[in-house]
Amino acid sequence: MVGAGPAGLTAAITAAQRGYRVIMLDGNRLPGRKLLLTGKGRCNLTNACDNDLMISNILHNGKFLINALYQFGSSDTIAFFASLGLPTKTERGNRVFPASDQARDVLDVLLNIADKAGVDFRSERVIQVSHERGIFQIKTTSSLYHSSRLIIATGGMSYPATGSTGDGYRWAAALGHRIVPTRPALVPLVTSTAWIKVMNRLLLKNCGVEIISKSGRKLFSGFGEIELDQGMAGGALLLTASSQLDSVQGCRLLIDLKPALSPEQLQNRIEREVERKPGLITADLLRKLLPAALAGIFPQLSNIKPGTRVIDLKIKARKRLVELLKSLPVELTGHGPFSKAVITAGGVDVQEVDPQTMGSRLIPGLYFAGEVLDLDGLTGGFNLQIAWTTGFVAGSSC
Numbered sequence: 001m002v003g004a005g006p007a008g009l010t011a012a013i014t015a016a017q018r019g020y021r022v023i024m025l026d027g028n029r030l031p032g033r034k035l036l037l038t039g040k041g042r043c044n045l046t047n048a049c050d051n052d053l054m055i056s057n058i059l060h061n062g063k064f065l066i067n068a069l070y071q072f073g074s075s076d077t078i079a080f081f082a083s084l085g086l087p088t089k090t091e092r093g094n095r096v097f098p099a100s101d102q103a104r105d106v107l108d109v110l111l112n113i114a115d116k117a118g119v120d121f122r123s124e125r126v127i128q129v130s131h132e133r134g135i136f137q138i139k140t141t142s143s144l145y146h147s148s149r150l151i152i153a154t155g156g157m158s159y160p161a162t163g164s165t166g167d168g169y170r171w172a173a174a175l176g177h178r179i180v181p182t183r184p185a186l187v188p189l190v191t192s193t194a195w196i197k198v199m200n201r202l203l204l205k206n207c208g209v210e211i212i213s214k215s216g217r218k219l220f221s222g223f224g225e226i227e228l229d230q231g232m233a234g235g236a237l238l239l240t241a242s243s244q245l246d247s248v249q250g251c252r253l254l255i256d257l258k259p260a261l262s263p264e265q266l267q268n269r270i271e272r273e274v275e276r277k278p279g280l281i282t283a284d285l286l287r288k289l290l291p292a293a294l295a296g297i298f299p300q301l302s303n304i305k306p307g308t309r310v311i312d313l314k315i316k317a318r319k320r321l322v323e324l325l326k327s328l329p330v331e332l333t334g335h336g337p338f339s340k341a342v343i344t345a346g347g348v349d350v351q352e353v354d355p356q357t358m359g360s361r362l363i364p365g366l367y368f369a370g371e372v373l374d375l376d377g378l379t380g381g382f383n384l385q386i387a388w389t390t391g392f393v394a395g396s397s398c
């Protein structure tokens with residue numbers, strides 16, 4: 001099998017425990033490189049929700065996983081790790097983490113059980129895969145392998161520095177599989193708005209956002225956390241938007257910086273500040289309402305001199321301030337690159353894969369597991385559950 005990420009490791013362990021001789025090839029020196037980065041090093045390993053909720057959080061082809069989730073769902077994942085001596089804890093939004101908060105511990109228990117089950121890990125990059133008369137030929141940088149079964153678990157194209165560079169798609173296509181066009185998902189959005197270029201990881205909690213198409217249609221709305229960083233608009237809320245929307249080119253992002261207040265309430269709040277302190281200048285008012293980085297650029301955006309006393313502002317200027325606070329416009333030009341994407345949308349077309357086995361409907365003996373398939377979930381542990389589920393099913397069926 002190729003790929004020693006969460007999907008490949010699960011498939012290898014399951015197949016080896018069934019008595020198969022398993023050789024697990026990975027281009028990295030050590031397995032599970034991306035797994036160590038997950039959940040900011042804490043590994044949000046699944047979501048403790050029922051299968052229906054799980055499926056609704058998988059944006060593309062969630063229904064393909066119905067059968068597989070009954071074979072190995074999130075409760076099986078939690079029980080599996082508990083059986084390996086790794087207790088878990090459940091946090092806000094049903095997000096499950098190792099009790100130790102260490103992704104390293106998740107990987108260590110997997111490597112330990114893989115070793116015990118007899119999985120033979122080899123650090124070799126696969127450069128070609130072919131299939132002739134029922135046998136797969138797997139060529140690596142140093143050897144040639146032959147096998148009647150092959151599991152491709154090479155991941156997607158996101159964070160390519162971790163080893164997943166999209167090779168699995170090329171082999172699947174060469175073997176006759178259709179590849180649904182790939183794109184970065186759970187990725188910050190790129191903006192052309194000049195002031196965002198000078199923002200440095202500005203985290204704005206409790207914002208409202210809307211994404212409006214060129215024709216004025218509302219494509220996305222939500223409430224939560226966003227991050228503005230050097231020309232990119234990311235954070236949990238906008239990562240979700242990036243997965244839900246195939247294209248945001250030419251769209252406008254509107255940020256509500258004061259979602260708890262209506263425009264009238266905000267206007268009143270400003271009036272109250274002025275009553276309390278008639279000499280208040282605009283720069284000081286902005287500092288009361290906004291984080292420093294934003295307060296600094298607001299005068300330019302609103303065409304108001306920062307030293308102007310708020311009491312001297314014309315009604316139109318005050319309205320303009322309120323408008324910007326409630327609906328700060330940012331122009332979007334597209335999704336960020338794969339190198340910043342948590343996940344890849346698109347991949348091996350699941351129509352050509354048996355949902356009960358993860359086996360190819362075109363080539364007997366060929367199986368797929370993990371991100372290489374056209375399955376992608378939202379944040380919350382759904383993507384790792386896709387890896388455990390499809391890995392288990394492929395390893396049980398091959």
Ligand SMILES: Cc1cc2nc3c(=O)[nH]c(=O)nc-3n(C[C@H](O)[C@H](O)[C@H](O)COP(=O)(O)OP(=O)(O)OC[C@H]3O[C@@H](n4cnc5c(N)ncnc54)[C@H](O)[C@@H]3O)c2cc1C
Nearest residue numbers: 003005006007026027038039044126155163370371381384
């Ligand atoms: C920063 C970050 C944080 C994340 N956090 C979470 C989280 O908290 N919870 C969650 O559910 N999901 C999270 N994800 C997503 C999750 O990591 C992926 O869904 C998951 O790793 C996919 O597993 P996989 O086994 O399919 O692929 P991968 O983990 O990408 O593993 C694929 C393996 O295949 C190997 N490979 C590729 N090509 C070749 C080749 N030619 N020869 C040999 N080997 C090859 C690679 O080296 C790699 O080791 C996160 C992703 C990122 C980038």
